[in-house]
Amino acid sequence: MTEQDRRAGAENRKKLAARRRWAKAAAVYVLLLGFSLLFVGPMAFAMLSSLKDNPVEWPPGLGSPQLSLANWVAAARLGLAGGGTAFFGQFAPGAIVPFSITYEVDEGSEPETPIVRVPRRVPGAGPAAIIAEPFAADDAVVSEVREARRTTTDGVVRVTYEFDITHMGSDMVYGKLPLDIEVPMYQRFVRATLEPNRIERLGRVQSWNNVTSGVIPYVFYNYHRVFRENYSRATGKNLFLAWIRNSFMLAGIKVVTTLVVASMAGYALARLKFAGRKALFNLVLLSMMIPGQVTFVSNYLVLRDGIFGLTKLLGGGSLINTWTGYVVSTMVGGSAVFIMKQFFEGLPTELEESARIDGASVLATYSRIMLPLAGPALGALAILTFQGTWNEFFWPLVILTSPPDKYTLTLGLLSFRTTYAVAFDWGPMLAGTVMSALPIVVMFVVFQRYFVEGISFSGIKG
C-alpha cells in the first residue's frame, strides 16, 4: 500500500464518519419534528376546524374561506357598508350594502337573473333557538338585480350581476343580514363579493349567514356565537365570560392555598423532628394512591353536612354547590406536599444550622431562609396546580350544580354538549374547547422551564 492509498483510505473513512454524523442528526431532527407534529398537530387542526363553516367537513381540508385575505377585506368593507365598523359589522338604518355575484353557463344557454332574498332564519339548535331576535328581512329591501358585465371565453359565458341591499327602516339595528341567491341548475356559481357559507340544492342556492358581519364575526364565527348565545337565564350575565372568570379565580385561589400549605407541610416533614412524622408522611403518600373516584361519595357527604356540622357553628350550611366547598375540599394535594418535602430535603442543612446559631426560630428559618431558596419548586408547583385546577372536571361536576353562572369552564363545555353537540352543531363546541386550552398553552410557552423542573422534582405529573 502506498502513502497515497493510505491517505485516500483515511479520507474515505472521514467522509463516511461525517456522513454518519449527518445521518444521525437528520434522524434526530426528523424524529423531533414528527413528535412535535404529533403533539401540536391536533391542536392546530382543531383551531383551523373551529373557523370553518362545517367543522366536520369530509375530506378535511387545510384551507378555509375564513383564512383568505380577500374575504377579510370584503367582510370589512361590507361591515362598514352595513353601518358598523370593519371589525364588528351590523345592519343599521340608512345602510346601503353593495353586492355582486358572478355565474357561468355554457354558450348557447342564456343565463337567468338570480333571485335574491333576505331570508328569515330562525336558529334551529343551541341556546340561540330559544332567543327571539328581530329579522333583518323586515327592513331590508333588495334593489333590482342588474347585469354588470358579460364575457365569453372558450365557449363559456360569464355574467356578473350587481344589486344593493338597503335598510329602509328608521330605528332597528340588526346584528345579522343573511342572504340567499338562487339560480337555475345549469348556471354555475363562480365568485361573489364574499364567499358563500354554503352552496345548497345541488348548486342552485348560494347562502350566507351574515353578509355585514365585519371581520371578527366572519373569521371567528363560532367563537362569536359562543359569546353571543350563552347568557344565563337566571341572571342575564354572559355565561362564557363567567366560566372563564370562575376558572381563573378558583385556580388562583388554589395556587395560593397549595403554595402556603404544601411548603409549610413539606418543610415540617423534611426538617422537623416530631413523633409520628413517618406515619404522617405515609398517610400523605397513601392519599396520593387512592383515586378521587373512590372517595368522592364520602367527600360529598362530608361537604353536604358542612364538614361534620362545623359550618353550622359559623352560621353556614351545606357546602355542596359552593365555591367554598370546592376550595376547602381540594386546598392541597398529597403530591404537592411530597414535591416540597423532597425539595427541602435536597437543600444543605448547614444553612439552617447557621440560622439557628444566629438565634432564628423555626418560623423565621422557614420564612426567611428556606422559602426564598424554594423559588424554583414553588414556581413549578404553582404552574402544575394552576394547570391541574384549570383542567379539573370530575370533582367540580359533582359539587357545582347550579346555576350555570357558578360553573367552571370545563363544566360549561360539558353543558355545550347538551346544547350544541346533541344537535350536531360542532362549531361552538370546538371553539369553546380551543379557548379553554389557550391559557394553558400560553402558560406553557411562557413558563416552559418550570414545567420541566416540576416534572423532574416529583417524577410525576400534577
Place this chain on the structure above:
Amino acid sequence: MACTPSVLGFGRPVHGDTTNISQAGLLLIDSGQPDLFYVDIFWSRGLFSSGAVEPLDSYIAKSKVLKTTDITPSLLSAFTYNGKIYGIPKDFNTLALFYNRDMFDVAKAPYPDEKDDWNSLTDKFRKVQAGLPGVYGIALAPEYARMGAFAYAAGFSVFDARGKSSVTGSQFREGFEFYTGLAKKGVGIMPADIGQGWGGGAFAAEKVAACLEGAWVIGFLRDQAPNLNYGATLLPKNPRTGQRGNLIFTVSWSMNAQSKHKQEAFQVLELLTSPEAQQWVLERGLALPSRQALIDNPYFKRADKEAAANYIVFRGASDGNVFPFEFAAYGDDWMTPINQVLSAVMSGEQTVDVALKEAQKRLDELMK
C-alpha cells in the same frame, strides 16, 4: 312559560348530562337533590325500580289540570311501571323518512309516499341513483335505533312471553335482511363511509336522497342547510304484514321520591306539561307535544316543510307496530350485540346467518 321564579326556586337542577344511573345514586343519598328531573325512557326501568322516583297516580287523581286521558296513551304507558305512573312524558320523537325533493325531481323519480312498501321504496331510490350518479338512495346507520323499526314492521317484539329475545326468528330476520340488504345492494350507505357522523349529516350534505331520522333533524337542517328542499313521509310498510314499524323516543318529567316539596313540585310539573307550554315548544319547532289534543293544532296545518315534517313524526307514534325505545333493565347491553353485527354485515364482513347466530348467543348470555 308562565312559571314564577319562586315556584322554580326551590329545586336545584342537576347537570343535564348526568346519566340517570348516577343520578339515581345521588337521589338516594342526598335529599338536597332536585325535586323534578328528566327521565329518558331508555334508562327508565332501572330508575323506577330503584325506588328513587315518586309514583304520580295519587297526584294526578287530585289534579284539576292534568288528566291521564290528556296524554297520548302509548307515551304514558311507556312511563308506567308495575301499574303505576312514574313520569309525565314531556315530548317525544319517532322516525320518519326525510327525502330530498330536488334529487327526486332531477332524477324524475316519484317522491316516496305513505303507500310505499319496502320494495316500491327501494325502486324509487334506484331511480334516483340512475338519474344522479354518485348519490346514494338512503343513509343507513348501523344501529338498532333505526333498523328496529323494520323488525317491528315485520312483527318482531323485543321480549317474548317468557321475557326472552329471539333475533334468529323469521320476523327479526326479515327486517334485518331488508335493512342490511339495502346497503349491500348499494342503494343505501353507512354515513361513516361517506365521511359523515350520522344520517342527518349525510342528508344535509346532499350525498343521500333520504334518511331515517326524527324531528331532531329539522333544527339541524335549519342551521346547516336552511334551503334544503325536503319532505317527510311515514316509514314504508312491510310488504307481507302491510304494517309499518316505529320507535318512540321520549323523556318524562318525574318526581324525586325524597322531595320535601312534593305538592309544589307537582304544580310545576303541571305547568311544564300544560297545553300552553307544549304549544310554545311546538311553535318554536323544538319538540313534539305529548298531549293528544294537540294533534288538531293549527301549527301542523301550516304550509311549511318543518310543520309538515313534524306532523309526520307526530303521526308516527300511532301508525302500525310502535314500541318505546327501551329494553327493560338491559339498556344499552341489549342493543350492543345487534349494533355490532349490523355494522359487520353492512360492511360485508359477516353473512346474515353467522351474524344473527352470534347476536343471539350474546343475547342469551346477557339474559341468562
